[in-house]
Amino acid sequence: MKFIDVHCHLDGDWCGNMPELIKKIGDCGVQKIIAAGYDLKTSEFSKNLSEEYEGVYFTAGFHPTEIGKFKEGDLEKIERLSEHEKCVAIGEIGLDYHYPDTDKEGQREMFLRQLELAHGKRLPVVIHSRDCAEDMLSVLKENRELLKDGALLHCFSHSTEIALELQEMGAYFSFGGASTWQGSKKARRTIAALSQDRLLTETDSPYMPPKSLYGTFPNTPQNIPEILFNMAEVRGVDREEMAEIVYKNAHILFKKLAN
Numbered sequence: 001m002k003f004i005d006v007h008c009h010l011d012g013d014w015c016g017n018m019p020e021l022i023k024k025i026g027d028c029g030v031q032k033i034i035a036a037g038y039d040l041k042t043s044e045f046s047k048n049l050s051e052e053y054e055g056v057y058f059t060a061g062f063h064p065t066e067i068g069k070f071k072e073g074d075l076e077k078i079e080r081l082s083e084h085e086k087c088v089a090i091g092e093i094g095l096d097y098h099y100p101d102t103d104k105e106g107q108r109e110m111f112l113r114q115l116e117l118a119h120g121k122r123l124p125v126v127i128h129s130r131d132c133a134e135d136m137l138s139v140l141k142e143n144r145e146l147l148k149d150g151a152l153l154h155c156f157s158h159s160t161e162i163a164l165e166l167q168e169m170g171a172y173f174s175f176g177g178a179s180t181w182q183g184s185k186k187a188r189r190t191i192a193a194l195s196q197d198r199l200l201t202e203t204d205s206p207y208m209p210p211k212s213l214y215g216t217f218p219n220t221p222q223n224i225p226e227i228l229f230n231m232a233e234v235r236g237v238d239r240e241e242m243a244e245i246v247y248k249n250a251h252i253l254f255k256k257l258a259n
């Protein structure tokens with residue numbers, strides 16, 4: 001079976017010996033992983049990783065909680081990274097209202113600038129969306145024309161109704177470890193309700209491992225099979241078939257995965 005992790009972070013000390021970690025991930029059948037940037041430094045780090053390892057791809061962008069680090073000129077650097085043959089998307093970008101001192105205006109502006117950048121480069125976007133359902137929906141609705149090259153809602157946590165509305169607009173959805181947890185009724189309901197050609201798997205490593213490793217650290221892309229098997233069970237689909245569907249979906253959304 002071939003697996004894919006469409007969203008993980010491999011920039012922490014927890015990675016330890018990188019060649020060993022990458023080998024272990026491959027040994028689990030996880031053939032391709034997309035290392036997500038969340039600021040300039042991690043976008044550059046992920047690019048370097050993709051140059052070193054065949055199955056590693058990357059995204060470049062500013063995460064909403066990291067915009068405080070942004071300096072004028074950084075977006076031009078993100079743009080240059082996006083031209084790399086293994087940069088599959090602009091991300092992760094979006095809105096995150098989780099913390100009380102959130103600069104909502106600043107987040108929105110940075111999100112829009114990066115949606116425009118992705119559109120200009122004909123690249124899909126990887127969207128982070130937490131505690132901001134209404135605003136996210138309205139930004140995406142108002143800027144539909146910027147999403148023509150594809151959008152992934154990663155670690156999707158809003159309601160099934162919102163997922164269906166975004167699906168209408170062409171969005172894809174990836175689910176991680178949390179979708180396997182006891183009590184993850186909402187994620188399961190959404191996985192069951194979406195069209196199978198919009199489903200993807202991710203770990204968002206290193207946090208939120210799947211059920212069998214609940215409460216442990218780190219979560220790694222080695223845990224993709226457990227996440228995929230849970231998805232297959234929820235959908236009532238054979239594991240092998242589910243793996244094929246997800247692998248294919250990823251290549252449809254992220255065209256540069258073929259490089």
Ligand SMILES: [Zn+2]
Pocket residue numbers: 007008009036092204
């Ligand atoms: Zn992430």
